[in-house]
Amino acid sequence: MDRRNETIKFVHTADWHLGLANLSKKDDSGIPIQYICVEKSAGEIVDFVHSNDIDLVLMCGDILHTRNPSPTVENILAKILHKLTSDGAIVIYLIGNHEIPGWGDNPVKIYDTLDIPGVIVADKVELHKIELKNGQKIQIGTIPYPVDFDLSDAISSFAGKVERGIPSLLMLHSFVNGAGLSGSDLKLLPDEPNLNPDEFDELPFDYIALGHIHRYQQIWGKPPAVYSGSIQKVTFAEEKERKGFVAGTISNPQSFKNEFNKNRRMSEWHFVPVESLNYITLNIDVSGENNPTEIILQKLRNRPVANSVVKLKITIRPDDPKISLVQIKKLAQELGIFVITNDRNIVDTIRGKIESAIPTGNMSADIEKYIIEKMPEHKEKIPEILNIIELLQKNEK
DSSP states (O other), X not given: OOOTTSOEEEEEEOOOOBTOOOSOOBOTTSOBHHHHHHHHHHHHHHHHHHHTTOOEEEEOSOSBSOSSOOHHHHHHHHHHXXXXXXXXXXXXXXXXXXXXXXXXXXXXXXXXXXXXXTEEEEXXXXXXXXXXXXXXXXXXXXXXXXXXXXXXXXXHTTTTTSOTTSOEEEEEESEETTOOOOGGGTTOOTTSOEEOGGGGTTOSOSEEEEESOSSOXXXXXXXXXXXXXXXXXXXXXXXXXXXXXXXXXEEOOTTOBOTTSSBOOEEEEEEEEOOOOEEEEEEEEOTXXXXXXXXXXXXXXXXXXXXXXXXXXXXXXTTSOOOOHHHHHHHHHHHTOEEOOOTTSSEEEEEXXXXXXXXXXXXXXXXXXXXXXXXXXXXXXXXXXXXXXHHXXXXXX
């Protein structure tokens, strides 16, 4: 079937962070569970590409978590790329900040060296002119994470290069001011290379595919600039976020005119969720209970927590019975929980307030009570301390 005059179908994804293993959980062969989760989510993208006859896969950076991936990670990525391109789809792999080498070549440069069919590595500011499997031509501008160039200059460099009569996309791995940050993005520094969204205004592209921010969102409308978000949760700060990718089309309705009085293409897209590793926080108050361990165990049994990362935030008083971490660990293993580690290995204990320690508003009385309960070895100094407080209060008046 001749599809040269039909729509171009694309998938837009980013920020897989394949190779991240900040959890201790591994499968029976020793592969970190997070590698497996990314591979499963990527498998959903592969299935979507095949079942929807996708022409183009835009991978907008930080697909890998490190510039020096292990052979296991490289092998997982190679299998995914092979599957994505097996039906003729073209993959454009843009380099993100996690993939920038300290020296030498980036970790996916091998695909250029081997001239792997269907895979284009975009590690520089460049305009690629590509013929898709349907015979349709497309232009793709690529801007990797900026290291030795200015983002604004890079964007403006495409102004005289993009041909108006050919569909066009821009791929960019960068922070855009005003973007809603995902929980795992909060570490971004104020001096992060960035753009203002209005710098996209009336660029000669039909769609701008963004990577770097882990939350799906549209940043600009003319042309549409969209973050696909990440495909996996990596911290508890992302506990309630949806993860997935973007699927879109670029059509060429002859009746649709743009401001340049050219036949402009219309872009449409939607978010496609994928299965992601669950992060669950359980807040359990066992203060004053005679058997706090049993209450915690029962809470775990009553929640669907299998195949999840679970954090227990336990409210307990200092004089309450001790909690059995051994029993909690044993049940967690039986339930199939991936428990995040911390300084207590399994629980984050929050000491409950002691009734007598609640401030009354009377400074002298509160300090006297505090010394008696918390610093009994200094009780004999109470009169002297209270006298000093009284003098200070008089001086303030």
